[in-house]
Amino acid sequence: MTEPRTLHAFLVIVRRDLMLANRSRAEALNPVLFFVLVTALYPLAVSAAPDTLRMLAPGIIWVSALLASLLSLDSMFRTDFEDGTLEQLATAPHPLPVLVLAKVLSHWAVSALPLVIVSPLLALLMNYPAHAIPQLAATLLLGTPVISGLGAIGVALTVGVNRGGVLLSLLILPLYVPVLIFGAGAAAAAASDLPIGGHLQLLAAMSLLAMTLAPLAAAAAVRISLE
Amino acid sequence: MPVQPFGYVNLLEASNLKLTRQERVLFEALSFTAAPGSLVVVEGANGAGKTSLLRILAGLTPAEEGDVRWRGREIRGCRSAFNAEFAYVGHGLGVKLNLTPEENLQVVGGLTAGGNASVDHALDRLALSAHAAVRCAQLSAGQRRKVALARLLIRDARLWILDEPYTALDRATIETVDGMIRAHLAAGGVAVMTSHQTVGLDAANRHRIRLGDD
Numbered sequence: 001m002t003e004p005r006t007l008h009a010f011l012v013i014v015r016r017d018l019m020l021a022n023r024s025r026a027e028a029l030n031p032v033l034f035f036v037l038v039t040a041l042y043p044l045a046v047s048a049a050p051d052t053l054r055m056l057a058p059g060i061i062w063v064s065a066l067l068a069s070l071l072s073l074d075s076m077f078r079t080d081f082e083d084g085t086l087e088q089l090a091t092a093p094h095p096l097p098v099l100v101l102a103k104v105l106s107h108w109a110v111s112a113l114p115l116v117i118v119s120p121l122l123a124l125l126m127n128y129p130a131h132a133i134p135q136l137a138a139t140l141l142l143g144t145p146v147i148s149g150l151g152a153i154g155v156a157l158t159v160g161v162n163r164g165g166v167l168l169s170l171l172i173l174p175l176y177v178p179v180l181i182f183g184a185g186a187a188a189a190a191a192s193d194l195p196i197g198g199h200l201q202l203l204a205a206m207s208l209l210a211m212t213l214a215p216l217a218a219a220a221a222v223r224i225s226l227e
Numbered sequence: 228m229p230v231q232p233f234g235y236v237n238l239l240e241a242s243n244l245k246l247t248r249q250e251r252v253l254f255e256a257l258s259f260t261a262a263p264g265s266l267v268v269v270e271g272a273n274g275a276g277k278t279s280l281l282r283i284l285a286g287l288t289p290a291e292e293g294d295v296r297w298r299g300r301e302i303r304g305c306r307s308a309f310n311a312e313f314a315y316v317g318h319g320l321g322v323k324l325n326l327t328p329e330e331n332l333q334v335v336g337g338l339t340a341g342g343n344a345s346v347d348h349a350l351d352r353l354a355l356s357a358h359a360a361v362r363c364a365q366l367s368a369g370q371r372r373k374v375a376l377a378r379l380l381i382r383d384a385r386l387w388i389l390d391e392p393y394t395a396l397d398r399a400t401i402e403t404v405d406g407m408i409r410a411h412l413a414a415g416g417v418a419v420m421t422s423h424q425t426v427g428l429d430a431a432n433r434h435r436i437r438l439g440d441d
Contacts, residue, residue, distance in 0.1 A: 084319020087321060088315070091313070094307070
């Protein structure tokens, strides 16, 4: 038997998950639809005054993105758990954290990356200053991997529980507070023409940390859920 | 006893396994060994703990007491070496309904360095070639199980753990699967399986484990 190649296995899982997402596109579009709808409702409910919107924009966009990501988290391991694929991954001859990282990254690409892509549109809707839009998108680009990474741990822990959704939110939401503070704070600072290099570096550091350590914890959680 | 990774007499050894579910002891002091070419058939009524035993042997569930050894080493301590040599077909088939049988098996091949040639061969052997490009969601339960069983031909594993492999299969396919298991045993492999149906395999080295008779 030839040596199984772990990097190849990683790519196989990423490719498989992207293919599956492509085949259930309606489901994959859910988070981005939620993001757009929630953000669009604020001007109607709060105030359509341009100055108010401008002030609220960073917070609203970040909270909506956070909730949209949270909603989509459950699908990360759910179907794989139900149809036995997760058992196959756990008994594959590769380190489970590597395969989990593949799933986390493809889930991020399918559910969080579209949020980053539509965020400039929503920023305009919310009267967020146009010149700061690239920075806003950058905060989301660097912040959403933290959401996916930490979320993976919670999802892996609750996937064996029927209706783990509520438990998942209670478990994970407190952990999102730092990234929300830095993300929304950076977006607000950028709107006031303040430098946000420090914020972005912190977000990037959190992302790297989440992407390296979370798969280890999530893989351990997957093993517990499978027991 | 000195541990010899190769040439070790018994490939799989379970000793003193115990499992309790809902304060009921399903089995305890369960021990068996399986040399190359052994078929282990686990029998018992519904809820007797057959699936749980297989999951323990697969290293998915820890046993309450006792241990499972593969080539003389505790399986949870040498997981990647063990995983490289064993294939599991469980209750959850591990077949993605939104992928075709061919794509499903290509993923298995990619995870285990099996080539596309073996995918074609596996599809052919289980008479799935005609449905290779249809999504598994549109296949029957038996056909989906065939996709899961086709994994065995791609994985090149020494130990097969099969949970009710005959469920939903037609007579011809049962014979094919029996043939696969016979060839696997003849090549020095070990198979552990549960089945309600009397297994039509007359392996020379056949063990029977009966659960829930105490």
